[in-house]
Amino acid sequence: MDESRPIFQQIAEQIENDIIAGLLPEETQVPSTNEFAAFHRINPATAGKGVNLLVDTGILYKKRGIGMFVAAGSRERLVAERRERFREQYVQPLLVEAEKLGITADQLTAMIQKGGGR
Amino acid sequence: MTVVAEVQGLTKQFGKVHAVDDVSFTLTENRIYGLLGRNGAGKTTLMSLLTAQEFATRGTIRVFGENPVENAGVLARTAFIKESQRYPEDFRVKHVLSSAPWFFAGWDADFAAALVDDFRLPLDRRIKKLSRGQLSAVGVIVGLASRAPLTFFDEPYLGLDAVARQLFYDRLLTDYAEHPRTIVLSTHLIDEVSNLLEHVLVIDEGRILIDSDADTLRGAATTIAGTASAVDAFTRGREVLHRESIGGLASATVGALDAAGRRDASAAGLELAPVSLQQLIVRTTTSGEDLS
Numbered sequence: 001m002d003e004s005r006p007i008f009q010q011i012a013e014q015i016e017n018d019i020i021a022g023l024l025p026e027e028t029q030v031p032s033t034n035e036f037a038a039f040h041r042i043n044p045a046t047a048g049k050g051v052n053l054l055v056d057t058g059i060l061y062k063k064r065g066i067g068m069f070v071a072a073g074s075r076e077r078l079v080a081e082r083r084e085r086f087r088e089q090y091v092q093p094l095l096v097e098a099e100k101l102g103i104t105a106d107q108l109t110a111m112i113q114k115g116g117g118r
Numbered sequence: 119m120t121v122v123a124e125v126q127g128l129t130k131q132f133g134k135v136h137a138v139d140d141v142s143f144t145l146t147e148n149r150i151y152g153l154l155g156r157n158g159a160g161k162t163t164l165m166s167l168l169t170a171q172e173f174a175t176r177g178t179i180r181v182f183g184e185n186p187v188e189n190a191g192v193l194a195r196t197a198f199i200k201e202s203q204r205y206p207e208d209f210r211v212k213h214v215l216s217s218a219p220w221f222f223a224g225w226d227a228d229f230a231a232a233l234v235d236d237f238r239l240p241l242d243r244r245i246k247k248l249s250r251g252q253l254s255a256v257g258v259i260v261g262l263a264s265r266a267p268l269t270f271f272d273e274p275y276l277g278l279d280a281v282a283r284q285l286f287y288d289r290l291l292t293d294y295a296e297h298p299r300t301i302v303l304s305t306h307l308i309d310e311v312s313n314l315l316e317h318v319l320v321i322d323e324g325r326i327l328i329d330s331d332a333d334t335l336r337g338a339a340t341t342i343a344g345t346a347s348a349v350d351a352f353t354r355g356r357e358v359l360h361r362e363s364i365g366g367l368a369s370a371t372v373g374a375l376d377a378a379g380r381r382d383a384s385a386a387g388l389e390l391a392p393v394s395l396q397q398l399i400v401r402t403t404t405s406g407e408d409l410s
Contacts, residue, residue: 001313005337006337034296037291037295038288038291038292041287041288041314042314043150043291043313043314043315043316043332044291044294045316046332046333049333093384096384
């Protein structure tokens, strides 16, 4: 767990990541609040807050008496949201660091094109 | 939310010392609280007052809506495991466990037996022959298996090793999930328990400094570091909890930063670091500043 942010946000993000990665396919049941709490060793109320955050945004929905399920279309929605945040979260810090080190835009582009080749 | 305990204007004096000084707060049903503070801050006195093991100098205490003093109905639903919990010395571990149902209305003997196995506690050994860690394990087992609707653990793990402490946290969480109740954990090991807590009370010199949701406190402070001039320029007009400097470098702990604040700090060449609950409490209780 990252110390700087509320745990319930991190729980919500982790569930989102699992949906994006296809580990939690749409219309499948997600683990219960108590299961999340035991697994991450956190307070069940905190885990519940994280799950409820996703219910509020419509990513998860509740089947009464059964549990929480991944809503249809969730994956697509999450991917679209993440793409919008990508520039701010990843590209901008990359540019700041590159500028600090005197790496030019061309050099940076070359590095990106080389990509995973390392 | 149902209030389990309510304290108003509570003061406890020992001679001239105000161990608890005009304190007011409430504990609500089915939450895990952290009661945090330095040695001598008043944690144990506060818990002793709530469990009627000490008498208040001034102020009112209501536990389950009643005065707890000499109140068997209230005390049967309350457990207080002290740091140096005493048992009759000639008792064996099994005697402690078999007498527990006399004191705790909700005692679960099967759960206690399972915990004895988990902690590998020798049932037939006399209390006075137990190691410090084993004695703490007895307290932990009594506290958990009592399933008291209001349970206090005061530094319950003197001498317990890291494995046993983790076992305690795990059993506490799973049992709490199945049998919700109000639990107050008083501890110095803030980093170890911070994820278990839903609400935090910080006490210093007998007064409550912080009474807040644990998740609100997370990210409630950030440390920024860089050249002293950049740090000073950035902190101007902001609340500073703590400041350190070496030569031309400085670091300061400030209140929560929004996205714009973070960008400004990065643009000014400052490094940002999160502040853990433990660091936040160390900083609040050493400077004596009020974080409201």
